[in-house]
Amino acid sequence: MEILDTVNSPKDLKKLNKYEKIKLAEELRKLIIDTVSNTGGHLASNLGVVELTIALHSIFNAPKDKIVWDVGHQTYVHKILTGRKERINTLRTFEGLAGFPKSSESEYDSFNTGHSSTSISAALGMARARDIKKEKNYVIAVIGDGALTGGMALEALNDAGNSKTNLIVILNDNEMSIAKNVGGISNFLTRVRTRKLYNKSNKYVKRAVLRIPKVGSRIIKLVRKVKYGIKQLIIPNMLFEDLGFKYLGPVDGNNIEDVEAILRKAKDLEGPILIHVLTKKGKGYKIAEENPDKFHSTSAFEIETGKAKKAKKDDYSKVFGKKLVELAKKDEKIVAITAAMRDGTGLTEFAKTFPDRFFDAGIAEQHALTMAAGMAKEGLKPVISIYSSFYQRGYDQVIHDICMQNLPVVMCVDRAGIVGNDGETHQGLLDMAFLKLVPNITIMAPKDFIELEQMLEFAVNLGKPVVIRYPRGRRITRKI
DSSP states (O other), X not given: OOGGGGOSSHHHHTTOOHHHHHHHHHHXXXXXXXXXXXXXXXXXXXXXXXXXXXXXXXXXXXXXXXXXXXXXXXXXXXXXXXXXXXXXXXTTSTTSOOSSOOTTTOTTOOSOOOSTTOHHHHHHHHHHHHHHTTOOOOEEEEEETTGGGSHHHHHHHHHHHHHOOOEEEEEEEOSBSSSBOOSHHHHHHHHHTTHHHHHHHHHHHHHHHHTSTTTHHHHHHHXXXXXXXXXXXXXXXXXXXXXXXXEEEEEETTOHHHHHHHHHHHHTOOSEEEEEEEOOTTTTOHXXXXXXXXXXXXXXXXXXXXXXSSOOOOOHHHHHHHHHHHHHHHOTTEEEEESSOTXXXXXXXXXXXXXXXXXXXXXXXXXXXXXHHHHHHTTOEEEEEEEHHHHGGGHHIIIIIIITTTOOOEEEEETOBOOOTTOGGGOBOSHHHHHTTSTTXXXXXXXXXXXXXXXXXXXXXXXXXXXXXXXXXXXXXXXX
């Protein structure tokens, strides 16, 4: 019998020893790969957090303790371990399990998520509510390094660090959001990762010193007294500590025993705490490890080869990307902008062809839109492509920075209309409601690929704010 057969809730998980948990991690990976190969879904991110999720539910007592997952596309393991194992094959299907946390689905899903960078704010609110009600429980936010580029996450870190509130933030650092991470935060975390080498060296030295007869343990105790000060001189983790967090890590997030140890330590500390865990996106499935961006979100695929079960044909995003490259070859003023969605919005070829005219702002839609406004103000022709549901995050920038100034920014609204498997947080149904009353705006929607190409060519030469909204996938030809 498999270990997974005996685990139906976190209570069952707590009964396992470390060797059984390692075996459980293997079984969970197999189940996730088997499931997503049939249903499609977010594969690489879930494979990366298997051990972290096991450790979280081993050390904390959900649902009393609140775990808030940022974005939430990495919660398949969490769902399996919290009583939904038998329904995991219904993932992202009609009346099946949601692909993201959903409190109406389970009491273990403490907060509904689907968009990036919200977890720390929500968790801080829960922690402050706990304190006002004089309750006793832990509140944990799990946020990826990609989501940390979102301004809202930095706003929350600023508030939480100054609050002295008991709150645990787990930074799941896999060097990826959807594509490779970009920007100063990513560069900072790369430097912090060097601490992993420090930790390994520290373990070797400790073992050697303990072998010294009689005085070995005394030397260790003495060293610990000055260890904190020395670490501050050689380890660049000061950003989080200067904000007011106690920083722990980095720790190998794919080692259950190490993660459990650091979580226990965090439980004994007061105030806001940030735990830096290093995980590998796609871990345990070599094809996903080598192609984490491709397997961030995937359709049904063949496990042996990683190839999609259905051949992917041209869609609106691809047609948009090809046409923009064609136009940019003729017009040097055209630049392209995305918010961590280069592949999803069809801009991969543009980025390769015009690397100096392509800008990935990271998960930061507000910044991306106002940056486009600044470019337009100085005579460029910025074309920015963002998913419909993510434009909600930059509404003020569309109004205040682009349209009120009547600046020639072409705003492409990808995934407009009904989207499908990702659920309510990703539906592109609201953009028309909040765009149609914006001043100085021209809104267009193509009925087919040809119209999309024509509209894009028209838009880059109009000299005014333009929205082009188009759906996910391919055009549908209807017989009349």
